[in-house]
Amino acid sequence: MRNSRYHTHCLARSQNWNACYYLPRDVGPVGKVTCLASSRTVEADWKQRQLRSTAVPFLYQQNLGYGRFAYQDASASEDSDYERGSSQRQSGGSTLENIDEWRWKLTMLLRNKDEQEVVSRERKDRRDFEHLSELANRMGLYSRQYSKVVVFSKVPQPNYRPDLDDKRPQREVVLPFGLHREVDAHLKAYVSQKPMKTGNLSESSFSRSSSSGSMVNDGGPYEQEEPSIQNSDAMEKILLRKSLQLRNRQQHWQESPEGQKMLELRRSLPAYKEKDALLKAISENQVIVVSGETGCGKTTQLPQYILESEIEAARGTACSIICTQPRRISAMAVSERVAAERGEKLGESVGYKVRLEGVKGRDTRLLFCTTGILLRRLLVDRKLRGVTHVIVDEIHERGMNEDFLLIVLKELLPRRPELRLILMSATLNAELFSSYFGGAPMIHIPGFTYPVRAHFLENILEMTRYQLNEYNQIDDYGQEKAWKMQKQAPGFKKRKSQIASTVEEVLEAADFREYSPRTRESLSCWNPDSIGFNLIEHLLCHIVRKERPGAILVFMTGWDDINSLKDQLQSHPLLGDPSRVLLLACHGSMPSSEQRLIFDKPEDEIRKIVLATNMAETSITINDVVFVVDCGKAKETSYDALNNTPCLLPSWISKAASRQRRGRAGRVQPGECYHLYPRCVYDALADYQLPELLRTPLQSLCLQIKSLQLGSISEFLSKALQAPEHLSVQNAVEYLKIIGALDDNEDLTVLGRHLSMLPVEPKLGKTLILGAIFNCLDPVMTVVAGLSMRDPFLMPFDKKDLAESAKAQFSGP
Numbered sequence: 001m002r003n004s005r006y007h008t009h010c011l012a013r014s015q016n017w018n019a020c021y022y023l024p025r026d027v028g029p030v031g032k033v034t035c036l037a038s039s040r041t042v043e044a045d046w047k048q049r050q051l052r053s054t055a056v057p058f059l060y061q062q063n064l065g066y067g068r069f070a071y072q073d074a075s076a077s078e079d080s081d082y083e084r085g086s087s088q089r090q091s092g093g094s095t096l097e098n099i100d101e102w103r104w105k106l107t108m109l110l111r112n113k114d115e116q117e118v119v120s121r122e123r124k125d126r127r128d129f130e131h132l133s134e135l136a137n138r139m140g141l142y143s144r145q146y147s148k149v150v151v152f153s154k155v156p157q158p159n160y161r162p163d164l165d166d167k168r169p170q171r172e173v174v175l176p177f178g179l180h181r182e183v184d185a186h187l188k189a190y191v192s193q194k195p196m197k198t199g200n201l202s203e204s205s206f207s208r209s210s211s212s213g214s215m216v217n218d219g220g221p222y223e224q225e226e227p228s229i230q231n232s233d234a235m236e237k238i239l240l241r242k243s244l245q246l247r248n249r250q251q252h253w254q255e256s257p258e259g260q261k262m263l264e265l266r267r268s269l270p271a272y273k274e275k276d277a278l279l280k281a282i283s284e285n286q287v288i289v290v291s292g293e294t295g296c297g298k299t300t301q302l303p304q305y306i307l308e309s310e311i312e313a314a315r316g317t318a319c320s321i322i323c324t325q326p327r328r329i330s331a332m333a334v335s336e337r338v339a340a341e342r343g344e345k346l347g348e349s350v351g352y353k354v355r356l357e358g359v360k361g362r363d364t365r366l367l368f369c370t371t372g373i374l375l376r377r378l379l380v381d382r383k384l385r386g387v388t389h390v391i392v393d394e395i396h397e398r399g400m401n402e403d404f405l406l407i408v409l410k411e412l413l414p415r416r417p418e419l420r421l422i423l424m425s426a427t428l429n430a431e432l433f434s435s436y437f438g439g440a441p442m443i444h445i446p447g448f449t450y451p452v453r454a455h456f457l458e459n460i461l462e463m464t465r466y467q468l469n470e471y472n473q474i475d476d477y478g479q480e481k482a483w484k485m486q487k488q489a490p491g492f493k494k495r496k497s498q499i500a501s502t503v504e505e506v507l508e509a510a511d512f513r514e515y516s517p518r519t520r521e522s523l524s525c526w527n528p529d530s531i532g533f534n535l536i537e538h539l540l541c542h543i544v545r546k547e548r549p550g551a552i553l554v555f556m557t558g559w560d561d562i563n564s565l566k567d568q569l570q571s572h573p574l575l576g577d578p579s580r581v582l583l584l585a586c587h588g589s590m591p592s593s594e595q596r597l598i599f600d601k602p603e604d605e606i607r608k609i610v611l612a613t614n615m616a617e618t619s620i621t622i623n624d625v626v627f628v629v630d631c632g633k634a635k636e637t638s639y640d641a642l643n644n645t646p647c648l649l650p651s652w653i654s655k656a657a658s659r660q661r662r663g664r665a666g667r668v669q670p671g672e673c674y675h676l677y678p679r680c681v682y683d684a685l686a687d688y689q690l691p692e693l694l695r696t697p698l699q700s701l702c703l704q705i706k707s708l709q710l711g712s713i714s715e716f717l718s719k720a721l722q723a724p725e726h727l728s729v730q731n732a733v734e735y736l737k738i739i740g741a742l743d744d745n746e747d748l749t750v751l752g753r754h755l756s757m758l759p760v761e762p763k764l765g766k767t768l769i770l771g772a773i774f775n776c777l778d779p780v781m782t783v784v785a786g787l788s789m790r791d792p793f794l795m796p797f798d799k800k801d802l803a804e805s806a807k808a809q810f811s812g813p
């Protein structure tokens with residue numbers, strides 16, 4: 001290893017800037033520099049004046065690197081004794097004491113167009129961070145905490161920064177050519193001798209890098225050869241022994257007192273009554289469609305029934321179940337719950353995989369993952385080798401990934417007759433899915449777990465005696481506060497969406513005679529465009545003071561309204577009192593570790609209030625939630641194919657989404673749901689949300705189609721459950737041609753291939769480009785980013801919405 005050349009960087013502290021520069025190792029001798037990758041020690045004896053003139057910012061590159069010219073604050077690096085010393089000298093105590101210093105640092109960051117971020121490793125408690133974060137936010141900057149490191153930046157930050165992960169330092173090691181060849185030869189020899197197993201998840205390409213080069217297969221779609229199984233007798237014996245071990249372990253747990261208790265609990269769920277019928281239908285049909293009320297046990301029980309019955313039949317090692325979830329948080333939470341119900345640690349027979357995170361082991365037979373992860377696996381393993389069951393959960397959401405997955409799976413089914421596909425949701429249009437899969441059987445799980453009482457706006461106003469008027473419905477949030485307030489102000493005219501007009505019509509026709517004059521008056525000035533911060537505050541006070549114990553889950557639309565409402569509630573004498581209320585936020589741009597806090601139970605006497613986006617709408621069980629508050633709106637990407645203008649705006653949710661929100665209560669005890677809109681408005685909502693495929697740009701999807709070699713883009717998309725308009729497809733293809741991702745024959749260029757590998761949700765075409773900027777500072781990508789910035793299509797975006805969407809998309813799937 002002595003000969004290896006480390007692409008590492010040294011930290012050098014500058015005198016005046018209170019900052020560190022990244023220096024490439026070969027910048028030349030500037031004082032005495034020793035880099036030891038293993039011990040992560042940097043010894044620096046800088047001649048500082050000399051350094052300031054010689055130091056050059058270093059573009060830090062790595063696979064998912066965030067190339068930028070970085071500053072680190074003086075106390076930055078734990079790597080350096082020198083730095084530690086300076087940290088003590090300069091920070092001197094709490095961050096709040098040096099707030100002016102911070103203000104100056106952030107101002108300098110804003111002024112200097114070459115700098116993108118300030119990285120601080122100074123010890124900060126949560127309050128300090130929030131204080132600084134507020135300051136940064138006010139200055140139009142972003143902030144993010146990664147364990148002990150805090151980043152203030154000009155652009156939104158992703159959930160995970162490998163370059164800031166002290167526990168897992170990533171270095172690129174360039175091996176000498178001779179050694180490289182030797183390792184290659186050993187690997188080849190090993191691979192050629194190693195028998196291939198089927199049915200083993202650990203061998204599946206979930207662990208393969210998507211950049212393995214196997215993505216493009218000359219054989220065309222689904223034409224890969226099955227791996228030959230050598231020494232099959234010996235292998236079968238090993239697998240059988242393993243299967244018997246799995247069976248013994250399962251029986252042992254089920255017979256234990258804790259296992260018995262858990263079984264009893266599981267048997268009380270409505271799904272249990274249908275267990276045999278479900279298993280029979282699965283064994284007799286390749287595709288089935290399952291519906292059942294929220295909380296009846298679809299997500300946690302059905303995959304488990306399959307797993308248990310396979311293990312029971314001594315086929316444990318041959319079975320491999322994948323259950324997709326639309327969101328990271330549900331994949332993680334549900335897998336934890338199922339592992340606990342099986343008396344195991346996560347990563348034994350049950351695991352999860354979401355982007356950049358996952359827990360699974362060699363024996364994992366049931367894997368919960370995001371839809372995006374399954375799609376990425378399909379990139380490298382089109383036949384889903386070894387997978388026996390695919391369960392697509394919450395199929396009613398009709399996200400772009402889910403619809404895309406369905407087309408691919410539908411094509412795959414005839415080639416994998418033993419593969420089973422199960423589509424599930426509480427609120428799906430079962431006939432639509434059934435007919436798409438040639439009349440697949442539909443099974444309904446009847447019954448509720450616990451009742452949830454629904455209260456609509458008229459009941460809430462009666463109950464709380466809150467009086468709505470023209471002035472207390474102006475929500476105070478977001479950077480463009482003035483604009484938003486103007487928009488919400490009575491009399492402000494704007495182009496109305498169809499649903500907004502319908503809402504107005506039903507309100508005009510509504511009959512509220514049975515309610516008090518006070519409520520009728522309130523309803524007459526209710527502003528359907530506002531979220532109603534003041535009403536929410538009043539309702540929360542009412543629940544905290546007068547209702548039974550239990551956590552409250554409030555559904556908001558996005559990062560900005562959640563944060564502003566949180567600020568407002570924090571300054572309230574009751575709701576802001578930490579000895580009585582624990583206020584938590586949960587949105588897509590938060591790190592998973594923070595999102596998980598919503599599942600923790602606070603101390604007795606403290607009421608937990610979670611402000612969440614629709615990411616908490618499906619699959620998850622926060623077991624102390626008794627009350628749900630639903631503002632009736634969610635941020636949604638929509639797209640006007642005629643003008644090629646996408647936008648991300650709060651829109652009315654569908655009835656299905658409203659029921660899903662209500663269903664977050666009543667899972668372990670009876671619950672209450674407060675819908676902040678009248679019942680007549682609920683009745684007027686669409687049954688289901690318009691599929692994402694029909695309302696968003698298709699660029700990213702087109703790239704996926706091409707990289708999977710699925711033929712002509714328009715032909716492929718015409719096979720969707722509900723095919724997008726021809727104009728939308730054409731626009732997307734044209735766009736990709738303009739930026740050089742597709743050539744004139746609609747084939748992927750090198751650039752297109754790179755872009756198709758980006759882990760970006762295909763929600764906004766422009767986000768794909770932002771993904772290129774953030775995730776891949778490959779020079780080619782930067783050129784593309786530049787091109788797209790001049791692209792007039794970008795203009796209709798609300799900049800904040802775009803940034804927020806980008807943030808949300810980097811955190812999922």
Ligand SMILES: Nc1ncnc2c1ncn2[C@@H]1O[C@H](COP(=O)(O)OP(=O)(O)OP(=O)(O)O)[C@@H](O)[C@H]1O
Nearest residue numbers: 294295296297298299300337426449619621623667
């Ligand atoms: N973490 C948990 N703690 C306690 N009970 C739980 C937990 N997770 C699930 N449950 C119990 O299991 C039941 C079934 O949950 P599951 O997620 O399988 O329902 P579901 O039918 O998939 O609902 P949804 O459609 O809302 O996702 C819940 O109603 C609850 O009683």
